[in-house]
Amino acid sequence: xxxxxxxxxxxxxxxxxxxxxxxxxxxxxxxxxxxxxxxxxxxxxxxxxxxxxxxxxxxxxxxxxxxxxxxxxxxxxxxxxxxxxxxxxxxxxxxxxxxxxxxxxxxxxxxxxxxxxxxxxxxxxxxxxxxxxxxxxxxxxxxxxxxxxxxxxxxxxxxxxxxxxxxxxxxxxxxxxxxxxxxxxxxxxxxxxxxxxxxxxxxxxxxxxxxxxxxxxxxxxxxxxxxxxxxxxxxxxxxxxxxxxxxxxxxxxxxxxxxxxxxxxxxxxxxxxxxxxxxxxxxxxxxxxxxxxxxxxxxxxxxxxxxxxxxxxxxxxxxxxxxxxxxxxxxxxxxxxxxxxxxxxxxxxxxxxxxxxxxxxxxxxxxxxxxxxxxxxxxxxxxxxxxxxxxxxxxxxxxxxxxxxxxxxxxxxxxxxxxxxxxxxxxxxxxxxxxxxxxxxxxxxxxxxxxxxxxxxxxxxxxxxxxxxxxxxxxxxxxxxxxxxxxxxxxxxxxxxxxxxxxxxxxxxxxxxxxxxxxxxxxxxxxxxxxxxxxxxxxxxxxxxxxxxxxxxxxxxxxxxxxxxxxxx
Numbered sequence: 001x002x003x004x005x006x007x008x009x010x011x012x013x014x015x016x017x018x019x020x021x022x023x024x025x026x027x028x029x030x031x032x033x034x035x036x037x038x039x040x041x042x043x044x045x046x047x048x049x050x051x052x053x054x055x056x057x058x059x060x061x062x063x064x065x066x067x068x069x070x071x072x073x074x075x076x077x078x079x080x081x082x083x084x085x086x087x088x089x090x091x092x093x094x095x096x097x098x099x100x101x102x103x104x105x106x107x108x109x110x111x112x113x114x115x116x117x118x119x120x121x122x123x124x125x126x127x128x129x130x131x132x133x134x135x136x137x138x139x140x141x142x143x144x145x146x147x148x149x150x151x152x153x154x155x156x157x158x159x160x161x162x163x164x165x166x167x168x169x170x171x172x173x174x175x176x177x178x179x180x181x182x183x184x185x186x187x188x189x190x191x192x193x194x195x196x197x198x199x200x201x202x203x204x205x206x207x208x209x210x211x212x213x214x215x216x217x218x219x220x221x222x223x224x225x226x227x228x229x230x231x232x233x234x235x236x237x238x239x240x241x242x243x244x245x246x247x248x249x250x251x252x253x254x255x256x257x258x259x260x261x262x263x264x265x266x267x268x269x270x271x272x273x274x275x276x277x278x279x280x281x282x283x284x285x286x287x288x289x290x291x292x293x294x295x296x297x298x299x300x301x302x303x304x305x306x307x308x309x310x311x312x313x314x315x316x317x318x319x320x321x322x323x324x325x326x327x328x329x330x331x332x333x334x335x336x337x338x339x340x341x342x343x344x345x346x347x348x349x350x351x352x353x354x355x356x357x358x359x360x361x362x363x364x365x366x367x368x369x370x371x372x373x374x375x376x377x378x379x380x381x382x383x384x385x386x387x388x389x390x391x392x393x394x395x396x397x398x399x400x401x402x403x404x405x406x407x408x409x410x411x412x413x414x415x416x417x418x419x420x421x422x423x424x425x426x427x428x429x430x431x432x433x434x435x436x437x438x439x440x441x442x443x444x445x446x447x448x449x450x451x452x453x454x455x456x457x458x459x460x461x462x463x464x465x466x467x468x469x470x471x472x473x474x475x476x477x478x479x480x481x482x483x484x485x486x487x488x489x490x491x492x493x494x495x496x497x498x499x500x501x502x503x504x505x506x507x508x509x510x511x512x513x514x515x516x517x518x519x520x521x522x523x524x525x526x527x528x529x530x531x532x533x534x535x536x537x538x539x540x541x542x543x544x545x546x547x548x549x550x551x552x553x554x555x556x557x558x559x560x561x562x563x564x565x566x567x568x569x
Contacts, residue, residue: 030095030133030142031061033569034204034222035114035237037475037522037532040229044409047299048399049361054252056301058291058356059261060224063250094134097144098567101560102127108553109155110191111538113455114230116146116222117201117240117448119192120555123151129203133568138209142221146203152196158544159500167442168346169311170278177274179458180544181486182493186437186444186458188451189274201240208246215250218243223265225289225305227356227367228393230464231415232453233435234305234352234371235287239450242269244285252293261291261303266323268312272449283443284312284319288326299358299365306330309441310347325349330375348441349375363399368392373435391417391435407470415454415462419488434459434488459486472524479518479536487511490545497545510545514538520557532559 032039042064046053055062104112104125112120118127127148134141163174165184174184177191208217222241226232244267252259268282291303306326313319330351351372358365374389395413402408417435436445436458445452456462461484468477490497494507501510518536525531534557543549561569 030140030568031063031221034061034224035116036569038569041470044363044397044399044407047358047365047397048363054254054259054293056252056259056261056291056293056303056356058225058227058301058303058354059248059263059289061221065251092134092136094132095566095568096132096564097130098564098569099128099130099562102129102148102557103559104555104557106553106555108551109538109540111536111553111555112557114237116203116237117199118146118148119150119152119197119199119450121150121152121192121197122155123153125150131203131205138211140206140208140210140215140217142204142206144203144205145201147200148198150192150197152192154194155191156544157190159546160496160544165276165279165442166439168440169280170276170442172276172278174276175274178276181434181437181458181489182496183439184276185439185442186451187271187275187279187442187446187449188436188444188457189272189449191274192272192449193274202243204241208250210250213249213251213253214247216247217245219246220244223263225263226303226352226354226369226393228369228395228413228415229397229411230413230466231393231456231462233369233391233393233415233417234307234350234445234453236453238455239447239452242267242285242447244268248289256295258295259293261289261293263287263289266319269309269443269447269452271443272446274449275443279443280311282312283309283441284322285309286322286326297357299360300355301357302355303353305352305354307350308347309350309438309445346440348373348438348445350445351375364397366394366396368394371435373438387420390420391415402469405472409466409468409470411466413462413464413466415456415460417454418459418461418484418486419491434486456483457485459488460484461487474524475520475522477520479516479520481514481516481518483514483516485512485514500545501547505547509547510542512540512542512545514540528563530561530563532561533557 032042043057045051053065102118104120106120106122108122110121118125127146129144129146131144158180160180162176163178163180163182163184165172165174177189177193178184179186179188179190202220204221206217206219206221208215220241220243222237223235224232224237225235244265246263246265248263249261252261265287267285269285270282271279285307287307289303289305291301293301308322308325310322313322352369354369356365356367370392372390393415395411397409397411399409419434436451436453438444454460462481464479464481466477466479468475490507490511497510498505516536516538518534520534522530522532536555538553540551543551
């Protein structure tokens with residue numbers, strides 16, 4: 001960020017601070033913070049029967065029915081509602097967010113995710129965020145900007161040539177920092193340029209009107225769709241939020257037949273500065289999601305989500321046409337003609353079906369998400385290729401109370417987003433590429449160069465096991481993970497990849513796999529400081545798809561939060 005930009009930001013922040021300081025101060029109930037451990041902990045409280053939360057957790061962030069008392073740490077033993085309070089309604093309320101200082105260090109490669117606008121490159125990375133939340137009647141205003149810096153040190157980008165982008169509207173060479181998938185069908189740079197990288201982002205800021213259970217507003221907040229905890233097939237907390245209009249429920253709409261949660265959004269995702277100058281700067285996001293929790297099965301929720309990515313409309317008529325697509329049949333039969341026998345369309349259509357079920361008061365839940373990144377032409381095509389361009393997530397969690405007010409949670413999550421073999425065989429010329437990528441909408445499911453749903457790249461397979469122990473003093477946790485990076489790239493471009501290997505190397509020997517072990521902790525210290533520390537060690541096999549080109553990376557993370565009485569997390 002330039003000194004001028006910093007000066008404007010500082011003056012704007014001081015002015016906002018002065019104006020809102022004139023108002024009556026009060027504690028306001030707000031959404032659970034995106035990507036924060038508190039959101040995950042509240043979910044654990046729900047499945048353990050500690051809070052009577054009707055939200056499905058399939059559309060996040062969640063406005064909790066019960067506000068968590070910030071002064072009671074992890075709320076150990078809340079069976080008698082200790083530490084949970086309902087806030088008194090006031091006409092005007094305002095609260096500040098606790099300041100948070102994030103730091104990380106990668107020793108060899110960029111690593112880290114589910115962190116919004118932060119880019120965790122090689123070397124030192126840091127960010128600071130704060131702000132305020134205010135309400136006046138139905139008006140709710142969140143202002144939570146973030147500023148950061150990444151040392152962004154250089155590392156080996158591999159021997160493969162930069163990709164040549166080929167789509168219906170652009171052909172040209174991608175940046176040397178672009179993701180090496182040989183066709184350039186995703187804006188996911190492996191490095192954010194050759195220099196240190198600094199940035200300013202609006203963060204999870206929004207302005208909305210709430211009436212009963214319905215809200216409408218303009219937002220830059222990150223959202224999460226689906227039940228996953230570490231990955232999402234569509235929207236997640238990995239990339240920066242994008243400016244969008246959102247209409248729907250902010251808490252479940254309760255009826256005699258069950259609860260409903262709805263979300264429609266329209267906005268624009270932007271390409272990064274490290275992809276290609278010829279690719280359009282912004283694509284539209286047009287998305288509709290419906291979640292249903294039936295009255296006859298407490299703990300069960302199912303949902304559907306359909307999203308279109310295409311060129312940002314230049315007029316209201318174009319916008320209206322894009323909205324209408326959400327209600328058209330999923331198949332492409334209407335597009336088939338002599339000039340277009342495949343039914344191709346210059347957009348990226350993604351659909352997901354997901355479900356979550358927890359046994360009330362048992363501390364156990366299971367969940368899954370199934371998605372399609374492309375769609376069949378007709379019913380016969382669907383019967384023959386039912387798994388065409390599919391991906392899925394399966395997971396579970398279990399909680400248990402231990403001695404001395406300790407609370408244990410274990411979980412496992414599997415994501416399979418590798419392109420199926422029949423997709424590679426059915427139309428190799430279309431370059432299926434992998435989940436989050438697309439041959440027509442070449443920037444892919446990204447915003448400012450980061451994938452919206454996962455931190456592990458396009459077409460990745462992930463297996464992850466976690467364990468977390470909550471105590472009155474903090475948290476201790478561990479993670480084991482195996483990540484397979486983009487196998488479909490190996491299947492589709494094996495000749496190009498093998499050309500950089502020893503002549504006797506076979507395709508199965510160049511698959512890029514990472515094993516990771518991580519330890520994390522949170523400590524509640526003196527002076528009301530909350531300190532979170534993480535260390536992760538990765539072992540990467542066949543880096544850059546070069547046989548026996550093994551390397552390692554160690555990631556250190558430190559988050560310091562100043563806890564202030566009456567301030568929001």
